[in-house]
Amino acid sequence: MSEPVNIRLLGPGTRVALIDGATAEVVSNPLDGVWVFARYLSSPDDPERVGSEEMIFAQDIIEIQGGA
Amino acid sequence: MMTYKGGYRPDLVDLNAGRISREIFVNEEIYREELERLFARAWLFVGHESQIPNPGDFFVSGMGEESVILCRDRADKVHVFLNSCRHRGMKVCRYDEGNTPVFTCPYHGWSYGTDGKLVGVPYFREAYREKLDKSQWGLVEVAQLCLYKGTVWASWDPAAPPFFEYLGDFLRYLDFSLDGWDGSEGGTEILGGIQKWLIPCNWKFPAENFCGDSYHNISHRSVDLVGIGPSGSGRRDMQERLMARRLQISFYDRGHQTGIYLLPKDQPMPASYQHSPIVAEYFSHCEEERRKRRGEWARVIGSPGEIFPNTALHPRQPRTIAVWHPRGAHQTEVWRWYLVDSAAPAEVKNFLRDYYIRYSGPAGMTEQDDMENWNYAHAASRGTIARRYPYSYEQGLGFETENYEWQGLHIPGTVMDITEAKSSEHNLRNLYRRWAEFMEAESWDELATWRVARAAE
Numbered sequence: 283m284s285e286p287v288n289i290r291l292l293g294p295g296t297r298v299a300l301i302d303g304a305t306a307e308v309v310s311n312p313l314d315g316v317w318v319f320a321r322y323l324s325s326p327d328d329p330e331r332v333g334s335e336e337m338i339f340a341q342d343i344i345e346i347q348g349g350a
Numbered sequence: 351m352m353t354y355k356g357g358y359r360p361d362l363v364d365l366n367a368g369r370i371s372r373e374i375f376v377n378e379e380i381y382r383e384e385l386e387r388l389f390a391r392a393w394l395f396v397g398h399e400s401q402i403p404n405p406g407d408f409f410v411s412g413m414g415e416e417s418v419i420l421c422r423d424r425a426d427k428v429h430v431f432l433n434s435c436r437h438r439g440m441k442v443c444r445y446d447e448g449n450t451p452v453f454t455c456p457y458h459g460w461s462y463g464t465d466g467k468l469v470g471v472p473y474f475r476e477a478y479r480e481k482l483d484k485s486q487w488g489l490v491e492v493a494q495l496c497l498y499k500g501t502v503w504a505s506w507d508p509a510a511p512p513f514f515e516y517l518g519d520f521l522r523y524l525d526f527s528l529d530g531w532d533g534s535e536g537g538t539e540i541l542g543g544i545q546k547w548l549i550p551c552n553w554k555f556p557a558e559n560f561c562g563d564s565y566h567n568i569s570h571r572s573v574d575l576v577g578i579g580p581s582g583s584g585r586r587d588m589q590e591r592l593m594a595r596r597l598q599i600s601f602y603d604r605g606h607q608t609g610i611y612l613l614p615k616d617q618p619m620p621a622s623y624q625h626s627p628i629v630a631e632y633f634s635h636c637e638e639e640r641r642k643r644r645g646e647w648a649r650v651i652g653s654p655g656e657i658f659p660n661t662a663l664h665p666r667q668p669r670t671i672a673v674w675h676p677r678g679a680h681q682t683e684v685w686r687w688y689l690v691d692s693a694a695p696a697e698v699k700n701f702l703r704d705y706y707i708r709y710s711g712p713a714g715m716t717e718q719d720d721m722e723n724w725n726y727a728h729a730a731s732r733g734t735i736a737r738r739y740p741y742s743y744e745q746g747l748g749f750e751t752e753n754y755e756w757q758g759l760h761i762p763g764t765v766m767d768i769t770e771a772k773s774s775e776h777n778l779r780n781l782y783r784r785w786a787e788f789m790e791a792e793s794w795d796e797l798a799t800w801r802v803a804r805a806a807e
Contacts, residue, residue: 314454317461317470337452337470339459 289340290315295350301342302327307349309335316340363786365779368744372731374785375552381679388659388788389414391507391797393516395661395673396420396430398687399500400539406449406464412675412685413504418492419443419453420502423464428497430504431466431489442489453489462489499528499536501671509794511801517657518800519762520606523599526652526665530691531636533643538669541688541703547712549721551728553660553674553682554785559720560654560662560672562598562609562777564768565745569719578708578715579667580701581624585709585716586667589620590651595756598777599763603800605784607763607777608655608663615649615757622667629701632694646759656777658784668706680728686711743782746774 289311292298296308298320304327306320320338325331362371362380374380394413397420401409408421410433417433419442433441435455442453442462452469454461461470466489471482492504496513503513514521530537549556559566570585577583594611601607613619619637623629641648652665662672668688675683688706690699709716730736746766754765766776791797 310451312451312454314450314452314456314461316454316456316459316472317452319451337461339470339472341472 287340287343287346289318289343292318292343292346293350297323297347297349298338298343299345299347300338301344304328304331305347306336306338318343358786358789363782364740365743365783368742368747368775368779369740370743370782371740372737374782375554375728376679376732376737378679380789381552381676383789384676385414387791388785389676391505391510391788391794392659393494393496393503393505393510393513393657395657395671396502396504398540399428399497399502401447402428404449406451407447408443408445408450408453408464409447410443410445412673412683413492413506415676417441418504419489421464423466424451425465427465428495428502429464429466430492430495430502431462432491434490435460436468436487436489460487466491499525500538501528507794511794511798515798516604517606518601518604520601520604520608520657522647522762523606523608523610523652523655523665524657524663526650527663527669527671527689530693531633532639532691533636533648534639534693537692538689539692541690541699541706545684545686545688545711547684548677549682549684549724550680551682551724552679553676554781555724555728556672556674556682556684556720557656557660557662558778558781559724560664561607561656561781562654563775564596564609565773565775566720566723569723570716573715573719576715578705580626580629580705581622587620587622587624589622593617593620594651594769595767596769597754597761598766598768598774599761600750600766600777600780601763602780602783603803605658605780605787606656607780609653609777610761611651611653612756612759612761613649613651615646615759617649619651623701626697626701628695628697632698636691649759650761656781658781659788664710668702668709670706670710680732682724684712743775743779746771746776747779749774750776 290313292308299305304325305323308318308320310319317337321335322331362374396411397409402422405424408419411418411420419431419433422428433443435442437460440455440457442455452461459472463469468484468487493508494505496503573585579585581587590611594613597610623633655663660674664670670686670688672686677683690702751765754761766774768774
């Protein structure tokens with residue numbers, strides 16, 4: 283199992299992988315350690331999500347893929 | 351804990367005899383009733399708009415025992431929310447103040463926008479199958495909110511009269527604290543941070559003191575001798591005492607009260623702030639402007655007062671608003687806001703800051719005297735024997751005046767002229783009159799008596 287991601291360190295532009303196989307780019311971070319606002323870049327389970335901006339739960343973020 | 355079986359009037363609060371039972375200060379059962387009947391129904395002071403100037407700004411305040419969030423949402427609208435997650439009750443904000451896009455509960459992660467709407471629910475798709483109706487689970491918002499000259503007031507009770515009706519004619523006395531010294535409308539701002547501290551006494555000890563208890567001046571004798579005042583003597587500039595009528599004013603149907611000084615017609619305000627030429631000049635100029643703007647009403651100089659139940663006004667020296675937050679029957683958390691004219695020069699604000707903290711707050715010399723009295727008065731009233739004996743509130747009983755007028759100026763409210771008497775407990779009795787009414791009344795139909803009187807006219 284990979285190390286948990288400290289989402290407080292994720293700035294705007296950071297790309298992250300999500301537990302359901304989707305990827306998203308951080309738009310803003312309220313620094314509460316629980317949520318980030320992010321835009322979906324891909325979503326195999328729900329392609330309609332791509333491009334939409336949602337709050338992403340910390341435990342759904344499994345990996346930092348790059349970006350800012 | 352003693353179980354009290356009697357009624358509030360006249361058993362506990364006997365205003366005809368001028369006697370009040372110690373039970374109302376020390377009985378924990380009565381205290382629990384206060385939370386429901388007073389603090390869940392009355393209008394309470396929450397904060398000042400200058401504390402939340404920008405969208406996303408918040409300030410954590412209190413109403414009764416409960417934590418609330420005063421915040422400005424993204425659309426610039428001001429809200430007051432209960433600081434408790436709708437899921438399991440955890441505080442959603444544990445900072446004193448700041449700026450945020452969301453309030454997130456650290457327990458399970460529910461998250462709320464600054465408009466109070468539930469916007470983030472972990473595993474909303476998976477665990478809730480998207481069935482949770484988020485619109486039903488926003489933060490609890492106060493039933494009524496009023497913004498007045500920068501101050502923010504709120505009530506949990508949708509049936510409470512609107513704030514201005516709740517104040518009635520007392521509004522003009524609140525203005526003494528909120529208008530600029532030159533009489534400009536709402537020309538004040540909060541100076542520095544909010545002082546917060548605990549005192550081991552019932553919240554009504556400080557509340558009654560600020561209603562206009564001038565009898566306790568002897569307590570501050572040592573401060574007067576030190577001479578912390580802004581002109582180098584006493585604790586305040588009080589030269590008006592030598593020429594003004596000194597009045598206590600109560601509003602029987604509302605429960606608000608204040609002291610004032612009423613200057614003689616065409617008599618200029620005595621010089622003040624003589625320790626600093628810049629500050630003295632500023633207030634001298636303001637006084638001239640105030641006379642032009644307010645006319646005869648400028649003869650009235652504010653003095654301590656209280657908006658029922660727990661907001662204290664100290665409109666002149668120092669200029670502050672205090673809230674007596676109840677923290678159990680035997681403890682009070684004081685929050686004190688300091689006010690200055692927004693337009694005052696920096697030198698004036700700095701001078702006032704130094705003077706204010708010399709006088710008020712946990713380190714203020716005058717407030718320390720008060721705290722010591724309230725602390726030991728409360729402790730000595732809790733005993734089995736002590737609580738059998740009521741306090742005396744008989745000063746000036748029967749000498750109240752309606753339609754008071756002096757040298758052409760009519761003063762609204764029921765007035766006690768204490769110029770010669772030096773002291774009265776008129777205003778203190780009014781606090782407990784309203785207290786007893788709130789404790790007994792089942793609804794605002796019984797409390798808003800002025801509506802009945804108005805309908806009958």
